[in-house]
Structure formats: structure tokens, C-alpha cells
Amino acid sequence: MLSLQHISKFYQVGGTRNFVINDISLEVEAGEFISIMGPSGSGKSTLLNIIGMLDEPSSGYHYFAGETVHQLKDKQRSALYKKYIGFVFQAYHLIDELTVYENIETPLIYQDFKSTERKAMVADMLDRFQIVGKKDLFPAQLSGGQQQLVGIARALIAGPKLLLADEPTGNLNSKQGEEIMQLFKKLNKEDGVTIIQVTHSEKNAEYGSRIINLLDGRIESSKQL
Amino acid sequence: MIKNYIKTAFRSLQKNKGFTTINVLGLALGLATCLLIVFYVVDELSYDKYNVNASRIYRVNEDLKLGDNKVQYAVCMAPLAQTLKNDFPDVENAVRLKKIGDMHVTKGTESILEDNALFADPSVFDVFTLPAIYGDEKTALTEPNTVVITEEMAKKYFGKLNVVGENLIIDGNLQKPIKVTAVIKNIPEQSHFHVDFLVSMASNPEGHSTEWLRSDYNTYVLMRKGADYKRLEAQFPQFLRKYSGGQMQQELNMSYDTFEKNGSYFRLNMMPLTDIHLHSNLTGELGTNGNVEYVYIFSAIAIFILLIACVNFMNLSTARSANRAREVGVRKVLGSARKHLMFQFLAESTMVTFIAVIIALVTAMLALPAFNHFAGKNIIVNSHTLTWLAPSALIAILLIGFLAGLYPAFFLSAFNPMQVLKGKISAGFKGGALRSFLVVLQFSISIFLIIGTLVIYNQLHYIQNRDLGYNRNQVLIIQHAFELGDHAKTFKQEIKQLPGVTNATLSGYLPVKSTRGTGIFYKEAVADPKKSLFPQIWSVDEDYISTLAMKIKAGRDFSAQMPSDSNAIVINETAAKFLGFTDPVNKVVYRSSGGPNPTYKPYTIIGMVKDFNFSSLRDNISPVVMQLNTDNSSLSIKVNTANIPALLSQIENRWKDFTPAHFQYSFMDQDFDAMYRSEQRIGTIFIAFTTLAIVIACLGLFGLAAYAAEQRTKEIGIRKVLGASIATIAGMLSLDFIKLVCISILIASPIAWYLMQKWLQDFAYRIGIAWWVFAIAGVAALFIAFITISFQSIKAAIANPVNSLRSE
């Protein structure tokens, strides 16, 4: 589904190049569930963002769903992204001014779905995540776990093939975290969504089918479960 | 999608109620003020446009130079109008108007003086648009002793509108019944002349005069369609030579060539009707005109205020939108294109502008009566106003909304979403170079306005307290003393006997707005314009100089004991200077009798008075010659009593012994103030607008300071935990803004100095601009800014740090 070859990313600090991602090559097949681990500052988020096309590498080759990403223009990349990828954040990043319903609906608006279609899709998603009762609440009125649930629902609403999650359980207690992981596993198994998550927890990492360990911008080890 | 945007916008505005309120109110206040000024300017610019043929109507003005004396008249010679019509095919029509000074109309037992009465040629209705309600305009003014009146006068004198065929009884010089031949609509407010009675020119005994050397008639020309008035003007010199040459030879015993060779001239020029109100201030105007300078000044103020308000709006919107960087990041991650985000911000600011414009419109309507009152206007909003107001409001909404939303739209939508979400872009407040620039702009304007106000006020104060060369305090003026007829002198003597009266003088020639007359004196007994004086000639009595406390610089005052004083004159210093006399006393000057073989009558100068101001202090003092002569226009009484009402009723009782005419009086100092009423008004309006401008600017600063404090809550919290005092933190937060205000002072001061210096050039008597004006303006701006900011800073500094740190 995607392939990174000799991807590097550096920041120029003074005269020296500070490599955050250092010559990483990575193949991901459709249907995989990958957990990325590593100490803080090792480049996990940066790698995830590059995969998600939210950040550009300094060098290397990037292929996604048959497209040569490093050669695409901004617009095409954005279209590709809209079509295939959903993002989940550690800090949820819901829009405070919108209700649960409206937050979930937003990506559909940007993808030009019709109002009736949107209604059906959002209703379906609310149902699936069992948050129908909360649909008119604002993010500030929800607990962290509930907010992350909405965040995931929003990431999934447009039916992405790839779900990227940067420490999705980082702000949650272990019970809430476990629920989210169960949900990911189910998505991966039943719906065939490819998932790449960054996590600090060994236990959560083991929900995945492969664990990649990063250190100083390199893949230190990779383990198939 | 739009619904989603509007929803977000609305909720976000609601969440930041304080900001939204400041933002909307500031803009609304600015727009409302601006709108009032626009009303004023539109009103000033619309003068005389009610005439259907306005663009083809011109007034003929006359410039006269005799020796060193120059006068510009708004009036021309009696035969001019008809002759122009006969001689030039480009002239479609022409009309003469002449003010009737003493039109008394009888109503029951009362005799009412009507100021707005004119003699008019029948063509007045062909040139101007004065629609008749009753009667036939075509024939209305062809006969002698006919009058056309306005509907207001019809109601006043007859209590009904259709009064065609009825008679008005006229007192004063006309002394006869005249027939109403038509009733016209009231003359619009926006007319350079206001008339209630148009009396047929045929009733004017001098109407058929063929004098080409006297100018008494306001003359208007209606040009043919497509005709160029410049071409007509070019033919005037030849035209004048043809018609006035003969009379000049006869009356002045001088050929037109000699006249011109001496450097003297008559010149005619044409002034477009629509220019008169704002661009004309000549001798012999039909009414008091406006001044284009004030239109410029107010337009500038309107633009300033609008600018300040928009800058506020932009600054606050931008500042607030930085709070929404995260929302932008999220939306981008969710797939929003940049153009969507830009659209969102623009739509949002347009929405806010819309609300502000609505509030502004309502506010302006509510404030209009008060504004009318102190601007001395009578502006009304009608359906005609809406035809330009509605589209302008719409344009304003779109334009301001667009401009205010522009910066956030471009700036925020360009963020890299991941960096925003990581909190890398805190939209650092200090980094807002644009915002700093805008704050400087606002405060420069405010400081400029403060300096302007101070200078204008100082100048007005100076004018009102200047030594004018006479004493206007405690002088009571009894108007229309001519009503007393032959008893005027007796009346004066009786009044002088009253306790509380120190002196009294009979003369209509007063140093406040009143009668004026001119004439020519020659240094020798020949009509040589090179050795002539062209002064105002004032008829006074022997109590005049002492009543007004004028100072005799040389020689003596008129005296009742000296019979020879009937051939004596007293001149002012300027007249002596013009005549070239260092010691004018006992020098003799001459007046010509006119006509063929004129005789020259000698006048001895017996005294010279210190120069005194008798017209606006904008003008230099011109030569004045005083002459003992009977002029019963008014009686000026110098009083010396605290109980003026009692004295007044005594005087009124005496008056009633002599005449049934209405007793009218005024005080000279009030008449003097009236000469500066327009300046006074401008001063008041200027202060009001300056205050508003500063309030709006401070509103913006208040918002920005609040925002800056909010942005730095975390920093403040940490600093406090580390032991910083409230004062240090408040100082730290205030300093950034205070710096900007200081820069503004440096920018505004020289500009203000330059422009106000230019304004002062208009006054013959003016103040210098003192350094302390700048000091006061600077300190005031700093003070106001400091108060505004420190409120927010102290609030932020006092807040419990635990709260702010927990929120992160």
C-alpha cells in the first residue's frame, strides 16, 4: 500500500544538519496494523506525518497507493490524502465551537458530500460508536475518552484505507486506552483498515501485527508478531 | 459548507463576547460618526442642485480695482442682465435679484420686518426652479406692485395657501398694497439664497437704471445648452468698454483707456451656480455661504475615524484569529483547502461588519437631531438619501469585511497544520509587525487630532479676547431706530438721561455685522485714481467714538460744538497709511460730485482713531472714513448697570411712546460672537469628533491589551511563580504599547504642526503654535493609553498563577 525508500528529514540548526529521520526505508502492506515505538524525540511523529503527507521529507522516495508522492503537487497530494487517510491525535484536536455531530461531519463537507448523504453517514457513525446521545454536546462537555472516540469517528467518517494515530491513548487512563485499542483491532480485522499508530505502551503496541522501534531517526528494530 | 462556517463563526464570536462587543461597537461607533459627517458633506455639496438647470446657471461677479483698492462684488450693474441677453446668443436668459432691506409687512396691527425679500425680474422662474403651487409663473412678476410668496408666508399672513389675488400691505419704502400673483413652494434649505417674497422688479423705482458704474444687482445667467461660458467670459472686456466707456467719460471725466492705464479695472467673471455656496465670499452676497475648507476638514476627519475604526477591527480580528490557529490546523488535517479557510475568515468578518453597519445606521439616525443642532444644519433622511446610502452601506460592508478578514485569511490559512497543532505557532503577539504599524497609525491620527483641536481652540480664544480697538461689552443695540422717524435724536437724548446709561450713538455702521458703504476720496481736486482712497464710509454722530470707546491716536473726536465738523472726517490708521500721511490731522481730501464737469468737495481730517476690527479677524483691517451724518439704522447704548432687564423695559416704554413698531435689540458682544459662530461650531464639532476618534482608538488598544495579556497568561503565571511582582508584570505588559504611542507622537507632531500652521495662515490675526501644545497632546495620549492598557495588565498580573498554569 505504501513504500518509503531512503527517506530523510533534517532541520538546519546553525551550520549543522540535524537529522530527525535518517535514511528510513519501510514497506507497508494493505491490512497491516503497525505500532511505532521509541523514546521521546526519536522521530516517531515526524515519520507518521511524512507517511500522512502532512510533512515533507528532505530526501527520499515516497509511494502511496500506486502514486509517486514525492513528485505530486500540493493539490494532488491533498486530494490523495483526503481520499485515503484518517488522522487521530493524542490531544484529540476537536473544534471547540462545533458539536460532536458537526465535528464528525466536517471532513465530509470538505469532500463535497451532499447534505442527505452526510446525515446518513454521520448517523451511522454515531450509532456504531454508541454516542448518539452525545451528538449535540460540545467537546468541552465530554471526558477525554469520549473526545478521543469522537476524534476516531471523525477520522473514519470518510472511510479511509489508512488510519494514522499519534499516541491516541496518551491522554487516557488505561481502561479508556484499552477500549480504543479494541476498537482499532476490530477496525483492522473486520473493516480491513490499515493502521499505523505511535505508542509508548508495550501493551498497546502488541495489538498490532508489527512493532517498529525508532532510535535517533533510524529503525532500530522491527518485529513481526 | 457555508452553514458550517457561519455556525463556527457565530459560536466563536459568542464565546469571546468581550472581544466581539468591543470589535462591533468600535466599528459601529466609527461608522456612525463617519456617516454623520458624510450627511454633512453631502448636504454642503448639494447646494443649489435643486435647480433643474443648475449646470447651466452662472452668477456674474464683478472685480473692481481703483488705484490701490480692490473689491470683489457678487453684484453687477443694473442694465447688465438685459444687455447680455440682447448681445450674446449663448445667453438663453438672465435675471436680476436685489435684496430689499426694509420690507415691512403688515399683519393686523403689527408691522413685521421680513429679511428674505428680493426684487426679481420675471425671468427668475425661467432661470431658477421655483415651482408655483397657485398662480401663473409666466406672468407673475411682469406688473409693478406684484409679489410672489412662499407657502410658508401664505400661511403666515393669510392662514391659507391659495392667496392669489389677495393684497399684502407693505410698509417701509414701498408703502403700498401689493398683489400676490403666485404662491411657490418653500425654497429648499440647500439654496445659496433664501427668499420668502419675490417682488416684481417693476416695483423697484431704480429697476430701469442704465448706470454702468454702479453695482447693486445679483445677476444670474442661464447659458444655452452646450454653450461654453469661458467663451462668453472672454468677450466681457470688450463688452464693458463698449457700455461703460461713455458713462466713465461723462461722470469721471476720464476715458476708459486712461482708466485702465492707471492700473484700474472693471472685470466681470462668471461663477457656476453650484460653486457659490462653498467657494464664494464676496461683497454683496445674498446670504451667508459655507466654506469648502470645512468640507475638506470634515471629510479628512471622517476618513481618519473610519481608518481608526477599521484598524481596530482588523487588529482585534487578527489578534483573536491567532487563537484559532488550532482550529485552522485541525480543519486542514480534515481536508480543508486553503481557499475554504480564506473564505471562512472573510465570511466571518463580513458578518461582523454587517452587524456593525446596522448598529451604525441606527445610531446615526438617532444622533442626527443632536448633530443638526450643533452643526447648525437641517439634514433629514428621506427616500432620496436611501438611494445612495443603501448601496454605500453594502459596499462598506463588503469592503471593510474584506479588508478586516484579509490578514487572518491569508496569514492563518498558510499555517503548516502540524506545526500549529504542536503549538509551535503561538502566533506570538510581539511578532505582529503589521499590528504594531496599525497601532502607530491609529495613535498618530489621534494625536494629530488632539493637536488640531488645541490649536483651533487657542485661535478661537485668542480672537475672542483680542483687543479689537473698541469695547463691545455692555453695548446694547436697538435695531430699526429709523422707525422713530424724526424723533430718533429726541429718543437718543432721552435714553442718555436714563440712569445706568453712560452714552448712546445713532449709527447703523457698527464694527459687528451691519451696514457698510464705500466711496472714493481723492488727495487732490482731480479724479486721479492713483491718488485716491477707496475706503468704507461710515455715517456716525458725535457720540460714536466715545460710546464704542475707540482710541483717538491723533487729533480729536467730532464735536457738537463745532459747526464746521459737517465737513470733517475721522479716519482710521489704515486709511492714513493708504493715503501716505504720517500726520493726517488737518490734511484735506476731496470727493467728486460725479457727472460731467464734476465739482470737488473738500473734507478736513480732524482725527485718526486706532485701527479697530470690524469684519472677521480672518481679514486685514481696511481703510475707514467716518463722517458726521444722520443714519438712524440703529441706536447703540453703552450701559453701566447690573439690572439690564429693568433698563431694557424702561427703554422699551420710551420706544412705545414714539412708534408702534416692534422693539428689537441685541447685545454687541453677542453680535460679535455671531460673526464667529461658524468657527465656534467647527470648534465644537472638531472636539466631539476628536473625542470619538480617541475613544475608538482606545477601545482598540483595550482589546489588544486584553488579548496580549491573554496570550501571555502562561508566561505571566510562570514569572509570578518565580517571584515577579505585580508592578513588574504590569510594566512589562504595558511597555510594548507605550513604545508604540511614543513613536506615534514623533510621527504626528511635525505633520500636525505643518497642517495647523497652514490653517492659521487664513487668519490675519493668529497665534503661534506653542511647544506645550505638542507636550500636552503627547502626555494626554500616553496617559490615556497607559490607563487603558494598565487596566488589562494589572488584571492579568493579579490573576492567580495556578489557574493559568493549570489551563495549559
Ligand SMILES: Nc1ncnc2c1ncn2[C@@H]1O[C@H](COP(=O)(O)OP(=O)(O)O)[C@@H](O)[C@H]1O
Ligand atoms: N521545526 C523543527 N525544528 C527543529 N527541530 C525539530 C522541529 N520539529 C521537530 N524537531 C525535532 O525533531 C525531533 C523528533 O521530533 P518528533 O518526531 O516529534 O519526536 P517524537 O514524536 O518521537 O517524540 C525532536 O528532537 C525535535 O526536537
Ligand SMILES: [Mg+2]
Ligand atoms: Mg511525538
